[in-house]
Amino acid sequence: MYRFLLTRQWAIITLVALLLIPTMIWLGFWQLHRHDHRQRLNQLMSTSLAARPVPVRSLTAVGGSVAHHDVYRRVTAKGRFDTAHELVVRRRTNTDEQVGYHVLTPFTLDDGATLLVNRGWIPAPVSQTAFPKIPAPASGDVTVTGRLMQDETTAASGIKNLKGLPDRQVMLINSEQVGALLRGSGDASARAVLGGYIEMTSPAPQGGSPQLLPTPQEDTSWIGVGDINLPYAVQWWLFAAGVPVGWLVLVRRELRERSAATREPAAQETEPAPA
Incomplete structure (x- = not known):
């Protein structure tokens, strides 16, 4: 049968x-x-975001990396923005799922080291090859506060690190790779780049641009995930x-x-x- x-x-x-x-x-x-x-x-996010801000130097070092348990920790840094060597990170979206750029500005600390600061999101211009016009940050000595983040990699983010991009444009926020770009542009201070980067939360940008990045709780893409x-x-x-x-x-x-x-x-x- x-x-x-x-x-x-x-x-x-x-x-x-x-x-x-x-x-x-x-x-x-x-x-x-x-x-x-x-x-x-x-x-981890809830614990880190609820903790009091600490100096960025206490959680990362030149050529080092950000520990997993320190991700999203609020940190402070005092120094000056280096807009002459500012970069933009391609293909980033805001909370409305609009595609644009993240503004990545080197921040020279008082001790001469460089911290990478993600100042927020701007819309993409019509031309994808020309460097966009970006509102300037506060000039002179300033204290910034932000969320400490690990270097982005293709393996962790799924973003391909494309080559041959227009000048001053990158795909990933990676302190080692960005440091090499800055050194190639003749920026001597970039020889001492702190590992990781921060997502700036203060001071607030003048005129609301670039748009500060939301916390995970404010980001609707995280709801229910x-x-x-x-x-x-x-x-x-x-x-x-x-x-x-x-x-x-x-x-x-x-x-x-x-x-x-x-x-x-x-x-x-x-x-x-x-x-």
């Missing part, structure tokens, strides 16, 4: 089912891992449980069709011949 399961067609169906079950179970655990990671990151992965995990596990059920349904349907096909010729043979 079940000899049809040995046919090539059913062998392939069974093999596919056997492969789908562990794959879907793995995808469920992968989504669960992402859920746990997101929950830990949300907790932490809860999405858990339902996805359950969904994949339900799919995994449904595979053997679906396989059994197909087997029973095949049995009914084969039984019906067997009974039909038998019924035709028992009918009396017409007179």
